Amino acid sequence: MSRTRCFLPPYLITTLAQTRPEVAARWAHTLAEDHRLRTARGTGAVSGPRAGAATGTGTATATGPAWVVHTAGGRTVLPGDVVRSAGDPETGDLAVDEAATGVAASLALFEEVYGRRSYDDRGATVSVSVHYGTDYVNAFWDGTQLVFGDGDGEVFDRFTKPVDVLAHELTHAVTEHTAGLVYQGQSGALNESVSDVFAACLKQRLLGQSPAEADWLVGAGLFLPGVDARGLRDMAAPGTAYDDPALGRDPQPAHLRDYVETTDDNGGVHLNSGIPNRAFHLAAVALGGSSWERAGRVWYTALTGGDLGPRVDFAGFAAATVAAAERLDGVRPGPVEQAWAEVGVTPDGAGPASPAPAPPRAGDRVVVRRSGGFAGRTTAGAVDLTGDDARAGELRDLVGRIDVRRVGSSAPQPDRFVYAFELGDVQVTVPEQDLTSELRRVADLVLRDDL
Known part of the structure; x- marks a missing residue:
């Protein structure tokens, strides 16, 4: 593995x-x-x-x-x-x-x-x-x-x-x-x-x-x-x-x-x-x-x-x-x-709870956030599917073919990247090892001008 x-x-x-x-x-x-x-x-x-x-x-x-x-x-x-x-x-x-x-x-x-x-x-x-x-x-x-x-x-x-x-x-x-x-x-x-x-x-x-x-x-x-x-x-x-x-x-x-x-x-x-x-x-x-x-x-x-x-x-x-x-x-x-x-940690105490996942956002756009890697930095980008962006057509087609219910859900892995996708009104977070070819293409298109 x-x-x-x-x-x-x-x-x-x-x-x-x-x-x-x-x-x-x-x-x-x-x-x-x-x-x-x-x-x-x-x-x-x-x-x-x-x-x-x-x-x-x-x-x-x-x-x-x-x-x-x-x-x-x-x-x-x-x-x-x-x-x-x-x-x-x-x-x-x-x-x-x-x-x-x-x-x-x-x-x-x-x-x-x-x-x-x-x-x-x-x-x-x-x-x-x-x-x-x-x-x-x-x-x-x-x-x-x-x-x-x-x-x-x-x-x-x-x-x-x-x-x-x-x-x-x-x-x-x-x-x-x-x-x-x-x-x-x-x-x-x-x-x-x-x-x-x-x-x-x-x-x-x-x-x-x-x-x-x-x-x-x-x-x-x-x-x-x-x-x-x-x-x-x-x-x-x-x-x-x-x-x-x-x-x-x-x-x-x-x-x-x-x-x-x-x-x-x-x-x-x-x-x-x-x-x-x-x-x-x-x-x-x-x-x-x-x-x-x-x-x-x-x-x-x-x-x-x-x-x-x-x-x-x-x-x-x-x-x-x-x-x-x-x-x-x-x-x-x-x-x-x-x-x-x-450093504020008591062995018998409890630390802060993990943040709750962000709620889905509605809208005719695709947003991708990529985080992780050794430097721990985040890259983000967005494309308006209703505008004249040259990427919009391909992204609309990709979003129409992606079934998030079939995307894997492996546990996060050290120093590896994680992607958060907003695909119209659907939001999904995917570890890098579980990216499908369609999701990889979405990430490439959206982050291309933001890298």
Whole structure:
């Protein structure tokens, strides 16, 4: 089953499309490739805990190398050609060698610190593909492999360049095989946050930094010179990672009182992840030692202990981390509970309810909103079917042929796109993996001039 997790949040893509029209064609190409890839790779959904959830208890014997890196060579066919495997020397290709270094270091973190053998705890070979597409501005885990683009040459550099991007995507695979956090609302924000947590742990481990010394940035180095951005997210101070004319201002909240109620991006999973991200930072500083050995072990124990439901909210996850700290030698639960309190989360309390779906809107027009992706940004467009827009005729025909009752309804998946359609007086939200050919065409037509 395919479970694609992409790196860029939709709100960032939307702002870039509006503020950097000179690169809109590149973004349109990337989004079109996301359509083609994800709809071609299955319709599985994360719905609950996976096999191998226990720590260090996998029993199957690994039969292949720890990891293999492929090159797609600028094409969109996966996995591409094998260029390097575990044990091979560097190739001189920056993306290939960065991917190799990042995935090897991520696997070492999970095995050497937490006793986990690969993402499935059974020693599965990690398949990686680089040089995917042309000017592709994303990275994702699709349920079978990691895929990385080379960036657009205008705003984003190679997605293999920051080592924490590799760790973030591999951790989505770990979460899929353990707690199976549903990618919607608070459980989805936790899914994103857990990936950022172990991305930070990896970077700090490689740099030999303490929590007080670390910069706590996710994706530092991902932006090209001239872009006013320290990184994509700041776990210590959510909402401060960037403030740039092309990107806008970092919109992440740092406290539960500022929780963003939205139907975009699966309920704002890339936005609201700032709240548990800051809780982890505060816990790591308070617990002392290294982030990966102290706070990271608490979070890993909570993730893999079997106590989390797939739709757990912030309060439930906070309770699991406090309970994990109580069970672990050398860790005090008090600082963990206080860290959550400082971001407004009480382990025994309940977080805000997920926003209700927007009601259908009547009218002779077609509206499409696309959200998700690693950057968590939203793109929207509308076409009046009664006007003289050249797209109206084809859209009227498509709308007449679409039966929304037959559209799939898979669960949202990490870092993958979600489409909200208003087709006249009918409204439907469709995960990318469930798009029909007609709905894909509607999205292409409506968003064409808005990318």
